[in-house]
């Protein structure tokens with residue numbers, strides 16, 4: 001048997017298949033094994049230390065790796081009650097308290113109820129299902145379709161993959177859910193309208209949304225789901241008129257608006273929620289990631305008072321939510337969530353996200369002036385930034401995978417962990433990073449781009 005140390009220094013994934021990874025490629029190019037984290041740094045099995053420009057890799061460790069109150073809350077809860085079911089008849093105490101806190105946080109968005117899940121994909125699945133059930137309760141069983149944006153990412157369950165607007169996550173698993181349709185997303189760099197002006201593009205996309213609803217027949221459409229800022233797809237920030245315009249169209253056609261805030265929830269955009277950034281009250285919200293600063297898998301679907309009322313006032317049994325997960329309302333996750341939200345508020349990370357986000361955006365924009373390979377820089381709202389790399393600026397030819405991998409390696413060699421998504425470099429650091437960290441991220445990116 002290996003000692004823990006032997007395991008740590010093992011360079012290969014062994015029998016492990018990694019998410020979002022070609023298993024054959026992982027054998028050729030084994031992943032870096034991360035063994036420790038402190039503050040906003042991680043250390044790999046070879047003892048190299050990196051500034052983590054990704055908040056745990058996936059936009060979630062927003063308070064960094066050393067958040068003692070959250071660690072203590074998890075340890076204490078394990079002592080008191082490590083698990084109890086939240087299915088009908090019982091519930092663990094911390095879940096009730098966390099639901100109350102979340103509703104306080106989201107009262108400006110008009111949220112009234114919380115349904116706990118194990119993560120973002122579960123939260124999206126829950127929202128889609130509740131949307132259909134809501135319409136059935138209102139006597140409109142024909143409202144079953146879902147609309148979403150190209151360029152979006154909504155997780156990997158069949159429902160979530162069906163509304164996701166990126167073929168890479170869809171094609172291998174087709175056929176997906178029938179009755180899901182996509183509207184052009186507000187991507188000013190690449191769109192079918194040849195439109196680079198954000199306001200004009202938003203208007204075009206809104207027209208497409210309304211046309212699609214009318215074409216399908218509003219009486220067949222259950223919900224429209226969108227990220228307030230598209231994250232994983234490559235950080236597409238819509239014009240400020242876009243989400244309010246979506247809200248208006250959905251309301252006029254009786255279509256529920258689901259805001260997928262799995263990334264934008266709890267401060268990442270420089271506002272506490274993406275919906276708040278755009279001044280919109282959705283009908284449902286999905287959250288996860290930052291809710292426990294990544295220390296425990298926990299998510300939630302939030303339901304507006306109006307939607308909740310339809311379920312709670314139902315008296316023929318059809319309002320029963322016959323959906324849920326063994327770990328919905330997990331007490332340890334809820335304890336982690338309570339401590340995380342307290343720390344998130346105490347540290348006021350939203351302000352740091354806004355100011356460090358501006359600094360990072362400015363730094364990266366400066367790189368676009370220096371390096372022709374940078375075709376587009378997106379962000380400008382908090383700590384969600386992407387660089388799109390091209391081999392030919394006017395033609396916007398995506399940079400090839402081999403060169404992307406070389407740049408990636410060079411950024412790591414310069415001591416900073418960033419993520420690739422196709423020909424994009426994604427930056428999503430913890431919301432507690434300081435000005436010096438931001439400067440180091442920009443320097444490491446410059447070193448990477450110099451390697452082209």
Ligand SMILES: Cc1ncc(COP(=O)(O)O)c(C=O)c1O
Pocket residue numbers: 058119120121122124153154155156227231232260261262263288289
């Ligand atoms: C907007 C959005 N929705 C849903 C998900 C899926 O969340 P999870 O990976 O926790 O299932 C993600 C993950 O990145 C996301 O960014």
